Amino acid sequence: MSGERAEKPDNFSGSTAGLPVNGEFRRAGHVLDGSLDLDLRLNRVVEQAIELLSADRGSIMLLDKTGGELCVRASRGLKEPAEFSVRLGEGISGWVAKQGTPLVLNDAVAEERFKGINSNIVSALAVPLRVEGRVIGVLNVSSSSKGRYYDHVDLEYLSSFADMAAAAIENAQLYQALRRDQEHLSKELRMASRIQRSIVSTQMPCASIHMVSRLMPASAVGGDFFSVVPLSRDSRFCFYCSSQTQDRCQNLRSQSCPDKFGIMIGDVANKGMPAALIMSVLTTILYQAGQHLSSPRSILNEANAAFRRFFSESQYGFATLFYGFYDNTDNSLTYTKAGHEPPLLVHKRIGEIEYLEGEGFPVGLMEDGCYQEKTVKLERGDRILLYTDGVTGALNDRGEILGRKRLVELVKAHADQDIEAFLDALGDEVMLFSGDAPQPDDIAVMVLELEDLYDLTMTVGTDVKQIRYVIDSVLETLQGFEGLKDPITLRLCLEELLHNAMEHGNRGDVSKKVYITVKAGPRRVVIRVRDEGEGFDPEQIGSPQIGEPTLSERGRGLLIVRYYADELSFNREGNEATLVFSAG
């Protein structure tokens, strides 16, 4: 409340007996300051008005949005229902609102305009609630006490109070409207945030790569992103595989290549909604490019061109990016960097950290991004930490940035933890560093690790007596693999394939050998059994019809394998079978 308005009551000192003194009026003003809740405020105004004028009842009517109708919004002592309303110009309140003039009514029952209202009322005051000259409603008080007649001094007094109250009510109304808008906006943002998170893909097709990630926009949505890009195994688009691998791929049931995938992390300049919009377009471009381009360099060239085409008019003119192809067959990562923070490659064996550097301008900045392509090899246990500058750029309350050097120290300090704990620890350290300082930028982090693989290669002669030895060795190798709920499963499948290889493949020829390779990550086991026979056409092997009761031996083995294994496929020559078991 302004001091000016609080001073007004001074004019009333010495007026009618029973009127409150100056201090009381001032207190009334303070009470109105309390809460921004509209209903609470309206009720307080009525209570205060009643108290100030020693009235029996009081009410506030506010003009509706159209300005044509007055509705009771708060009342005390009224008999009429709370939703009572009148049209502008009708009744006492309607008249006061329309004229913008306060009214004193004595012997109110006699008053023509006082239609239908409590006949006990002896005296009443009705004053307009005005904000900057505009009427927003009417404040009414009335008394039934014999001999308590309001006069023009009381009217002035209530008018002054009404001026204060009107401003307070207007504030609360504005606040309410603002809050409604804000709720609407934050609902939209929550949806946008969910949509953005759904764009980000973290489905890892490769068994031997374990990946964890965190996306923490500074606001609901942001311009940082990362994604694992599954590469299609459809040979029309698959440029990554040899023809032989392609052939095998197509016999498998899953759609993406299990040996290769694209990985990207990026940071669109600026934050919030504009960055999020650009991010979603850029992600789509990168996804599409991954389906038909065969190198990270060509993908970034395409992204650069597309970015410049779409956002040439935009002030958010660029994005930093790191894009790589991981190849599981030789554990290599071929990447191109577009002005992005260099990911850290943590070499487990030698305990060193390598920056994955590379020349190249941020996407969208230059006609020619000058992108380079580099390849690094991973060994088991090696990790790659991909991040955006929200990590290295984290600020503490002294205004210092975390920086790359400190990040490397943190990575070294937590390198012994498994990658889930490793990522958690990094997150904690960044938060600890920032303290109470607000997160200034979006943060995206992902960690990949080439996991320890169980690996077994065996060669045995064509002798069924060897089968148990092979199976026992494999089972021993795979001890603790959670995909094997029941060893009977793997045993049955493996025995069947070994039998096939010896009996049907090598046709019992003792000079021929059977080769077994087992590769297993914590969640996926791949077993290959190859023989030296002429092979067969897998299409020619019939299986009994589904549900057909049979005691026929034909196809029983394959029936069992197909039932228990998650995937079964054969090479083109038909002399190598690949079995896949997946956990969960």
Place this chain on the structure above:
Amino acid sequence: MEIAVSRAGDIGEIAVIRVSGVVDSETVDRFGETINNVFADDCYNIVLDIDGLTYINTAGLSIIADAFKKASQNKGHLKILRAGEAIRELLDVVRFTKIIDIYEDEEEAIGSFK
């Protein structure tokens, strides 16, 4: 693999074959021989108790299938007594359970020949 044969029924006309452990490439021949020996004694009513069986390969399953067929051809029956959960699932996969009766109770299995 442990395997044992005993006789049951009013005049010992039923052979109860109890097999436990692992029927794999190393033991499957002995499993087949044991059943053939029962047939050789002119007994075609067989209760195959596989309660203790932990593993059986496809060759072992073939022996069961062949034994069922041979028993039927000679006016006898092969019934299975007590299959563990994993083995039961396997018998389902190869659809034996649609053809061969499986009993949980030994007396009931033996009584079923009457």
